[in-house]
Amino acid sequence: MKLANPYYKSFFSISFIFCLIFTLSPNSSAKPAFDENRAYEYLKKQCAFGPRPPGSESHKKTRDYLASELKKYANSVILQDFTYKGNGKDIKLTNIIAVFGPETKKKLMLCAHWDTRPFADRDPNPEKLNIPIIGANDGASGVAVLLELARAFYKEKPPFRVIIVLFDGEDYGKSTQDMFLGSKYFAQNIRTEWIPEYGILLDMIGDKNLDIYIEQNSLENAPEIVKKVWELAKRLGFKEFHNKIGYNIVDDHIQLIKKGIPCIDIIDFDYPYWHTLGDTIDKCSPKSLGIIGRLLIELIYQYEND
């Protein structure tokens, strides 16, 4: 009887360890929930700082807020500071890079821009064309989804490495020469360990009336990724994703494509408040953020992990 005791003990502890290993193995990551209301809070929080164009006080505060929020959830956060010389001024910009999950060969990049446009150059009121916009949809929406995903990645580790990049200076200039400053800098200074299999850019995905069409440059340069994402959206019953080609959009994804990284842009360009003072939180909804968030959770924990 006395001998049996240690035998049972070791049997139970061995099976316990097996169960533990099985539960913790990367291929068995449970799918975390995506809280769309929390994502919407992240959108409101950014807008509460006011317009966030480079060079402003609110830009600095937002930078610090985003970095501290990501630091709660990521393996590591890198602040990639750089200076852009435009119009005789030195503009301080920062890309925020956050790394999640185990160190695997497979890597996925999720990105969005966090700055907002310094002027409402498409506002219907000609007297307001030089006022900076709040950018609830154009700026805050993509970041809001990525912040809530960061929280989900912390709760349930993704099965492979995921890198979130928040680009600065996307909407800075009047012409494309002075735009996409963060993604340009990032692509030119990318570290080998950040190079993903592919990237997904989120831009203007908070619109209450969400309609996502296939963006032309994404289809031309990363057709497999477009196919994957749109098939998944169909499988999930997301009618907001239309299996039709929409606009041809120059956005941060072009800089990654130029660097040889396939990247698609998930963007709803049918937004009447684009680059106007009307781009405010009431035009966005938790539901729209939830659709994009749940799609990405499904992609990472299920589709890419099968």
Ligand SMILES: [Zn+2]
């Ligand atoms: Zn914009």
